[in-house]
Amino acid sequence: MATPAQQLPQGWEAEWDANNQRYLFIETATGRTQWEPPVDQGIQPQYSENAPGAAEQPVHHGKRRQYAAGQTQAYYGGGESSLDPGYLAGTAAQPGGAQLFTPGLVGENQFASQQTQAAPAPGQAPQYYAPTEPEYINAPGFQQQPAYGQPVDNLANQFGQMGLAGQKQFQLYTTNLLTSPPDPRDLHIPPPEIRLPPNASVSPSPTANADPSYQRSTLNAIPTTSSLLGKAKIPLALILTPYRSLKEGDEPVPVITDTVIARCRRCRTYINPYVQFIDGGNRWRCCMCNMTNEVPQLFDWDQVRNQPGDRWARAELNHSVVEFVAPTEYMVRPPQPAVYIFLIDVSNAAVSTGMVATATRTIKENLDRIPDEDGRTKVAIICFDVSLYFFSLPQGTTEPTMLVVSDIDDVFLPKPNDLLVNLAESRESVENLLDKIGNMFQDNHIIGSALGPALQAGFKLMSPIGGKIMVLSSSLPSAGAGALKNREDPKILGTSKESGLLQAAVPFYKTFAIECSRAQVSVDMFLFSASYQDVATLACLPHYTSGQTYYYPAFNAVRSEDAIKFAHEFGEVLAMPIMLEAVMRVRASRGLRMSSFHGNFFVRSTDLLAMPAVPQDQSYAIEIQIEETISTPFVVFQTAVLHTTCYGERRIRVVTQALPTTSSLSEVFASADQVAIATFFANKAVERSLTHKLEDSRDFIHKTLIDILIAYKTSMTSGGAGASGQLAISDNMKMLPVLVLGLLKNVGIRQSTQIPPDLRAYAQALLTSMPSQLLIPYLYPTFYALHNMPPEAGTIGEHGVVLPPPLPLTSERLERHGLYLIEDGQTMFLWVGRDAVEALVRDVFDLPGYETLRGGKTTLRVLDNPFSERINAIIQKIREMRRGPYYPHLYIVKEDGEPPLRLWALSALIQDRADVLPSYQQFLSTLREKVNGAGGGGY
Template sequence: MANANEQLPAGWVAEWDANHQRYIFIESASGRAQWEPPAEQSTPSVDQPPAASTPPIAAHNKRRQYASNQGQIYYGANQSQPAEQSGYLGAGPQASNLFTPGLAIMENQQFSQQQQAHPPPTPQYFGGQSDYGQAPAYGQPQQPAAQPQMGGLADQFGNMGLGGGGGAQKGYHLQTANLITSPPDPLELLQPPPEIRLPPNSAISNSPFVTADPSYQRCTINAIPTTSSLLGKAKAPLALVITPYRTVGEGEPPVPLVTDTVIARCRRCRTYINPYVQFIDGGNRWRCCMCNMSNEVPQLFDWDEARNQPGDRWARAELNHSVVEFVAPNEYMVRPPQPAVYVYLLDVSHNAVQSGMVATATRTLLENLDRIPDEGGRTKVAIICFDVALYFFSMTPGSSESSMLVVSDIDDVFLPKPTDILVTLKDARDALENLLGKIGDMFKDNHAAGSAMGPALQAGFKLMAPIGGRITMLSASLPSLGEGALKNREDAKILGTSKESNLLQAASPFYKTFAIECSRAQVSVDMFLFSSTYQDVATLACLPHYTSGQTYYYPTFNAARPEDAVKFAHEFGEVLAMPIMLEAVMRVRATRGLRMSAFHGNFFVRSTDLLAMPAVPQDQSYTIEVQIDETLTTPSVLFQTAVLHTTCYGERRIRVITTAVPTTTNLSEVFASADQVAIATYLANKSVERSLTHKLEDARDFVVARVVDLLTAYKASMTSGGATAAGQLAAPENLKMLPALVLGLIKNVGIRQSAQIPPDLRAYAQALLSSLPSQNLIAYLYPTLYSLHDMPEEVGSVGEHGLIMPAPLPPSAERFQRYGLYLIEDGQTMFLWVGRDAVPQLISDVFNMPNYEALRGGKTTLPVLDNPFSQRVNAVVQKTREMRRGVYYPHLYIVKEDGEPPLRLWALSALIQDRADALPSYQQFIGTMKDKVNGTSY
């Protein structure tokens, strides 16, 4: 058309937006009518440029007026058009990239496609006869089990409803599975959660990013009941799982940053503007989606600060993304952003030196000085060593020398020098490097056996309290002197009894009260614990728990074993380089009628709903229970998490995560929208809480009872009774794996019934259960099993979407062949299980040993040999270490089928679908649940 404005009614103009290749229709008068083009002519497509003869129309220099529903005109979408066609469901290529599951689905999908495209390779080696019949050749693909087609998973990406603009479909399609005849399929855990189906036009943008990626924030149910009684009838937990600072992997979209400090918030409920608000009054005001309050649009909201000209409101990140970060203006600061401060407390007692911890820690710190965040040159560091006394180091800026100051009075801790102990990293770099190279020699002959950990913590706190920051404690023995001294309370007689939960509670009030002091002063504490004997992890973990830190535990650490040194050096190096968020507070808001009722995770609850986090590490998860206090009358509800923090680069920011969820009065929609991964994460947190307030047995009974109640409610409400009902255990298709995850939870070291688990190991497992993000936690509860000896030749090679991984198998020894090679992993530990009839060529190719008899079990580093199979196995092992978020570097153990019994039993305990000691197999567990649901023993 020659001129777009010729077809518009009076008072309207069309502006061509060259950046976005679309027209913006602007009503210059104050009327509210919406114009549509004549029937015989089409509105210019948002995806096509104008005809060559159509000149761009100059932008108006006055503030734009937006009519009602103007966003629909802007995007060229007719209101009567189906939501699928207008892009609201996000069913396009962009949407398929939003969800990054724990194991790369696209890699498995590619493996499935290539397995069909390529015939099985020619057998390389023959396994011989075994009890299981003729062994297939090593290197020959196994016959694929009956599994869902992976191609279907790709289709589900497109139907996730990530567009959030409102789905035209009504309700959820509820499918019922019989758990008795439906064995667990690990591929189910790789699928995205049930889609969020919002009413049409819920969002003002059709961006594929208006629904938050579930890895940032997910809800246990994606259709919220309108009343608490309906929720109670469903017996489904209502909770949010939040990982506000998850790492962004390669190829993932970064969180957009709004830098103009224009922040629009509701005057009443303080909600941040987001894609689910409504613009009214010609675009001059916006209506809050939480409380319906009408608010003024800030004057500079439509101004492009970078270009110093009118901007495009609809291109603003906060209206197109549900996860966004703002640069905060001055009114969000109590004080100017402080520099990042790191204080390292290093145990130099006899045990620490002899184990090699001191040498490994100082070398790792020296090698990673360049990785410590220090963009502005403001970062400050200090090193304090301790045994029965405290050793401070004074480093003069500009000098390469340092002097040691010894404080032996640990009952009244003081700083021996007011300056030069906490120094700027940039200015004291030479002295710091020199010191780190000498500490090992200084204490190599140290025979002091005591540990003044408490006084060392107090000294570090005094040093950094005016500023705040992070204390990193590295300790190799039980604190024995001064404040916080502990006694060995490990008692084998009470392990496995009702009194065992006492060992999981803090033995001294010092660590909790000191943690609260740290939280007030914006000081966070990380614990690295190395003792080969009892160290009371349960008590020491209080510090990271209440200061938003993390606990890392290395039992029987010995740097003489390269595997121990590599694991610690990798994890400590990643922690050193981690960009942390300082001085943080987090608050979760929700639509009226919803209330945050309980909080789980590493933080301190400062008020009823304000969580204090002195430092927020990446990939730490938090679970918040939600209660329905009033009847919900809106078609959808919103949850908005806001984290105000200072970056380690000295900038005050606010990260905002908004999730919209539809409401429903239909019980079937509640069940069909339930997210089994989020529910399992919630149950893991509740089990830890219950084990501390009650008993370990109560924790196990509680999580099982919650699932039984849910399945009982589902049977009563959604299935019809009949003659065959007693032989079935009905569950929604989307919750098929929940019983398997709960079985993995009650078999987890954190709450498992056993008299053989040391209390330190159990306490550390509980710390992981309450802090791991869902992506890592699910693997920790339901370990992954790969068959390596018969993996297709494409597996272990790099494909279009990265390294091609094997298809995961259910964790059960039923999958084992006596000639096979298997990898079992749970994100914390990996086992290579070698069958006793493994052919010599396989042993040679993977382990460089002549035969099975020459192979030794135990902790190992897999050699990389000059043959394709060795390289592929190493690639799978390395990818397994890298594919989950976090700093963890799992140990690898070789486990021989007839090897050392303790190691065999440890590896077999990861096969959670099998019976172990008094713990049931999956079939027994399902049978027990069926009896309880059907009332035969409940």
């Protein structure tokens, strides 16, 4: 074929681009590139006979920016030489005691097995710091310059040839569970490294892939076929916490203010670090569907400085989590203000326990913390017993007027205005009202609750705008719509009928919740009853409106611990910035489909989740199906949440995660994230307990774990299908069995005849809404020995207060003279051995000896001695270190104290046998029998 080089004017040269099957014309003086020859010279482009699509080539105007040849070299000239030579070269050190299994040559996306922290030398106590969430760095292949990446098909071809170039063998570590007791430190090891192909990302930024605290997958290598996934038996799911709170030192989410948002024309994916730039940087190819799209002109313009900008510094190409300020086309209406309506139960039960006084005082003390930067936030207060009490707060006066509506069968608003007021403008009136509510109802002897009508009233007041209803209720709803009956029956606890108590008793609350969702109204429930309150039914409201349930059984403000816990949590919820009128959608590369959704939201269409108000740190789980064979070297998941900030700005939060694909079963096992799998199991267990029975829920989780173990034994060990004396699993999943045991022993699904349905329903609400950082200690509590902790424990270290080394959850570690702390994020137990020496009791409790110590809920005073200060620092650190508003109670538990309290504390030691529930060793023995028994079966 003739080349056009001879026909080009001086200063130009042509280069054949094999990838795109056409010539690239380069101006040698400037390095400027373009597809057309210089038309002013009358040169016509020439294509070879095998260069298809000649007529389809886009015409680029001279004004469009073009990139120098050097900048496009990584894309246009990228052969195997552009691959990172260090890729595939790293191998993991073999953990102590792990057996090395080395299959033959496998796929190219290699994974190093998780590293196990080396055990300290005898007599040497290592330092342990609070297991706060680390910012894991999942860096894609680093490059010397910003590279456009490679076409997907070209990359696939290169990867297909790499096996011939002497690639390293993949090493998978196998652990025998029977001889490897659980080490609590392993739960804080980062998930298996995400090993993306070189140049998968256009940015070398370490933040180009999603941090696990925002989004994590149960597998960090995606099987290329559904049959391969089926062989591994590991569920494929995403765990999302898109609106994660920021701790001190966390990087804020970058905000992009461009008026044009770059999105794929076909699949609507937002531009991200995993797209490819083509045509000299004028167009980009979508990483989901391969559609080519125009790069907006403003993409290379700095609007703040009004000058050309550096594309490679743009946040959406360097960060996996970004927020776009949404232009008007993303708005059905102008951004709504934040609206809070407080529904306060003022019946005799609520007043006599001090709930009303504590709630009103907490609201008043936190008015400055309620998000109101733009001065538009609105508030209203409605009280209720068997009647409704509205409060008119007209502008210009600070005296509230109470309006009573006793007709609860046909709820109406007694006054169209002045019930919902601007917080900034009516601040004095609101404070005055909060001061008076306690006195207004202090002699209220009415027993009963018209919660349903109160909700209807709040909805009528709020529905034109949307916002958050905060319900504070102290008794079972008994009057009007949504009235409930006490269905607690001790005889059916522990039977197949028990799951009925965990389902909604009446349809009112679910139906009402769906109405709320349509009107962008979210509901939070704060429940306080000392008797049955039907948490299972009332929790429907937060569940379908993306709210949260908080439960304070037998609340009494006379106990300062109760008042402090509620005031702290309620205050944190009030101060929490929230996403309003939000919708969430998760997109994935071709061949992957979101199949089912778990969490607090309403599924508006097949894959659109409606969330009227998204609280911080709420978690969601999404199951994924592989629908067709995946041929690309990596896939991308992108979560987009369109929302209004509580400061009145419409935004889109986008979380992007890229994961490599694999056709190797060993890589699938090596990439499993045990924390994500356990989080998914918790959601799945609760779902099955409601759709089937509690027993079915436990059986499902147990069987899924057995299936994983059978698959691993059959495919990855030399024993294969025969009986084996060991119980093998990959090193990175060795804590999964104990996490499953913790789930099976959790109050939410545990086999028992003693768990009140309200406690079980609340535990299930926690299991399906808490992020992994809170959920894992809830399943596998943390256990510390305080009497012999290292000298640095309880003091300030490099990462804050140093925590003692965690112990395995077994009473074998309890010594009669010891002092121990057991905590699960919701409750803390301070266990005191019966032979505790007088000096210890005096230093910690300021008492003369063990006999004078009383067990129960307590506040530990800081005494004037180093040991007391260290223990209080540890307790304070535990209360602060995790995300979420929870403030765990502290209970003193004497070894020979009250049996119920002792049994409750000991139930947290999940590796012990308890009642009908097996010990960890018994659990493993059962698993081994099942795995060996089924080895020759049809698995």
